[in-house]
Amino acid sequence: MLNKCQVMALQMPRRVDVHTNSPNLALERVKNVLWAVMGVWAVVTVARFANGLGATSALTDAVPWGFWIAFDVMAGVALAAGGFVIAAAVYIFGLNRYHQFTRPAILTALLGYLAVAVGLLYDLGLPWHIWHPMIMPQHHSVLFEVAMCVMLYLTVLSLEFSPAILEHPLFHRPFFQKLLHVIKKVTIPLVIAGIMLSCLHQSSLGSLFLIQPFRLHPLWYSPIMWILYLVSAIGLGLMMVTLESLLSAWLFGHPVRTDLLAGLGKMASFVLSVYVLLRVGDLWYRDKLLQALDGSWLAGLFLFEILFSAVVPATLLAFPRVRHSIAGLATCSTMVVLGIIGYRFDTCIIAFARPKDMPYFPTWIELAVSAGVVAGAVLVFIFFNENLRIIDHGETTAPSEYDAAKAKRAPYTFTPAMRRHSLCFVVAAAAAIGLLPREAIYGPEPRPTPVAHSRQVEALAIDREPPLRRAFHLSSMSGSVPASADADPVVVTMIDGNRNWRFVAFTHDAHAQALGGRESCRICHHQNMTFDQNTACYQCHRDMYEITDTFDHLLHVEKLGENGSCAVCHRTEDRAKSRESSLACWQCHGDMVVEGSMIQSTEAGLTGFAPGYMDAMHGLCIRCHENLSETQPEVYGTEFGRCDVCHREFKDTDHRRLAPYVPMPPGHVMLSNAEKTATQGSE
């Protein structure tokens, strides 16, 4: 049963003391910082939900679980383990001397799990479906078990904590007092349910990774991961309660009960030793222990993690002198808290394999979301501490009578502290808006894929039946070409705009010949750069996939005479100065347009936008090929529009031989080269 003093209510809210009588400077400073974090959080929240995960996080298909899962969920649940550990110690094992830790521990657990739930809303792609597991259960999923346990445990924690709220004078009405009585009656069943649910989901968070032995490093992957997760969570829970009471003693100015904390330290030392023995013993049993010494950086990380999180603090806490000193307790508990969070990060992100070229480092928005969730939880913790009886100071107060007049809220006034908090919130929010990356504001934008120029290579061509007509042997001019074959030496243009080695061998000369010699250039070459007659495709279609804006406004302003020159192009005074209302390019640059071209984007459509290189090439080639397969099937075959007429296998492509053909810096450096190519090609 509960301590008698817990039934009693507080006479006056502590907040009054803090703000009027004895302003607590440390607490006020901490609150200012927390409110500032909340300001940033408000901004990133809008960005996250307005523009999605791609715009605000660093997550990729290779790293679908990032900082939010590792910290908000994995570490958050583990940090909240103190609630069930202390509840078990006090209510089940009868260790009543730790009773003063129960409420802070249960409150921490409640807020921790709420933070987990809120953090999860950010991570889920479709957070409004978060209730789906309840009506669409799939009981083969570990995550289903975790979800159900967390949901139920949140309910249990709310009930466990509800007496603290119902004791407040605001609830001194018969109905609430009856409710309080009922909840206190079921304390023990609630505690037992809480322990059961905690054991289940603390361990199941480890089971989540059992499905991926292929990606998780063998030093972390283990068939008993679920036991390791549970035991480490218990150790962490004890140390978190310790760290938290040290922190709140500092913030609220209570005396530190080192005698009690030493007891927790002793328990933690034991639990952490068990954790180390299990982890190392399991590795030894499965013959993986030597991998820890193989010198790789992950092996180093493993050694550091296990020393920092468990071995060193467990050893230190085994000495009574250390665990009875505030410095010793603070050091050890900090090490364990950081170390076990590190363990969660390692399994979730760091030791979880991903392609080498897809590194993951969270964006500051991800960090700000998590920081905001934590700050919110801490602010609620402080609020409850100021208004409810959370930490038992030993003094007992007489139960106050319910006074309806007193319980009515006083008219709201802004205290100086509130003004400071608001200022911090607003300033931080403004700073965050300023720092938001472009994508977080306007939505994700594709990255540029600059197009590189095509290149001419020698090849041997062997005749084949339609629709392929010819096979090309690119580099091995001798050898693998069948001796019987009648091979023609030809020059082909390798078209590989994004330099991914998946090129098309384009026979420029053969195409020109088939289309009518020199007069046929205009059929495909539909437009030139200004003051140019041999513009290659890539010079305007500069991005592989995205539309390129080929019009340089700044250059025109400069050349035409700065501010006075607007009217040179923008001639309509009654319309806004836009691209549509100004002169078209060809009206000044007559040499840009090639008469008689197949491509229709000449005069009317000439507004300075060039489609992506791939779309342009496909648009140009496929239409003509399909026409030919319909009009001249006897020459070209009926399938001349098929993909592999152009995209085909190239025999004996020797990458080394084509070594000069490597990714080059994009842009106009290569212009002269390309001009040469274009001239050569047309002759």
Add this chain to the structure above:
Amino acid sequence: MSAKVDNKHTFAILTDTTKCTGCEACVHACKQTYGLERDRAWRWKQNVDDLSSTRFTTITTRPGSHHVRRQCRHCLEPACVSACLVGALQKTPEGPVIYDEKRCMGCRYCMMACPYGIPRYKWESAVPVVRKCIMCHDRIKEGKQPACTEACPYGATIFGTREEMLTEAHRRIEAEPDKYYPHGSPKIYGEHDVGGTSVLYISDVNLDFLGWKPELGDEPVPALTWGALRKVPPVALGVAALMSGVYWMIGRRMHLQELQEDVEQVPGDGTSNASES
């Protein structure tokens, strides 16, 4: 979960990389069938030609001009299906593993679980969904074959019942055992890997790069978590019983101790609080 595979009635795709020229007709057909947008170079794609939310199948070129078509393997016992906590991913009796975006909550555990790293996410969207090959489930039910196998001009990727495909694959590798990898005793990729898949490969190059690890083993992946998950009910009852037992025992011992103390020091009032707390 571990039902015997009915090879006669479940469908499969067999891809023979020796016949593939990398023309991407399959990719084009797939994109047409599902009305997929054009590929764009987003931050989360290191290679636009890779599998993505707009590309359910793609051709990966290996050194020496070997073209390998990648797509969902449609495992017989899929890790993603066992991982999904709302049943948004389902293994159909016809073979395809299909996805229902109305159920999905976007936890991306399927992406974490897949041994082949197949599911892709629509990261650019504020309402994102998982995207992957569904082996044209609707077309299969209509009696047609998937768009990709229909489009292949070289018969490099073919469709049929799993039994037919395995027979065909065995016929090919036995006819030319030195052509296929590993040379001499070729392997049918997907025949036994992770309990068998509905997308099979025979190849002249090593295809181990398709999985996250060279050797995925023949054990179905879901069995790994089910081993731990099946212990949940007994553990739950065990913990509850143990805690109740401990509570009762310790409570009784303290009660007895109090009685004893009361007997020993009758006028004591310092111990009366102990029973309250």
